[in-house]
Amino acid sequence: MPEDDVIYFDTDEGASLFNSADVKGHFWTICRYFVSEKFLTYCGIASSVTVLNSLGVDAPDEPQIYPYKMFTQDNLFTDAVLHHRRPLDVEKGGNTLEQLASIVSCFDVEVDTHFANSLDVGGCRDMLVAALKSPDQRVIVDFNRKTLHQKGSGHFSPLAAYDSCHDRFLLMDVARYKSPPCWVKAEVLYNALTGEDSVSQKSRGFLIITRRDGLATAS
Secondary structure (H helix, E strand, O other): OOHHHEEEOOOHHHHHHHHHOOEOHHHHHHHHHOOOOOOOOOHHHHHHHHHHHHHOOOOOEOHHHOOOEOOOOOOOOOHHHHOOOOHHHHHHHOOOHHHHHHHHOOOOEEEEEEEHHHOOHHHHHHHHHHHHHOOOEEEEEEEEHHHHOOOOOEEEEEEEEEEOOOOEEEEOOOOOOOOOOEEEEHHHHHHHHHOEEOOOOEEOEEEEEEEHHHHHHHO
16 A cells, blocks of 8 residues: 555644645534544444534433533443444444444434445545535444554544545544544545445445434425
């Protein structure tokens, strides 16, 4: 892989890309609520908590911060979520794309699941950029780390920005103890999304998550 396929955010070049990025409205709220995964298999949970908080979705009660509310990697597992996935299930094996969609769908959002192998790179780029431009939407990608020449395999993280001049997406890695956010070329990200998940035996892909009151605005 060419060295510049992935450029880390905490480098001079990474900072320069952020300054030039033309689609970065999500970055500020994602950054505010950005959390590290609690366990190695909790990348989808950490990503969900980050995007739901950033959308201002009504969260379960959290006694430690009462009377305020916020999604955490513990209180995300409401009764409704437990009908789909239990914490122990996720600790042992993580989530597939569809399993994560079933979790996030338990809240006041609409979740669209996209398998990347059903799209070409242009179609994938267009859908991701359109979502990043909407204040009422967020994106979680399910990608293979190996395609980015990183240690590991399947991983979930939110996207937060796009730079059209350099055709790169800003990936906010929820394994913050391991990797900083990084700018990934659109084609490289697409390749990382199209690999097969060995558990589901389906393509990886992405979730577009939309606030329900945002749906009314959009229509």
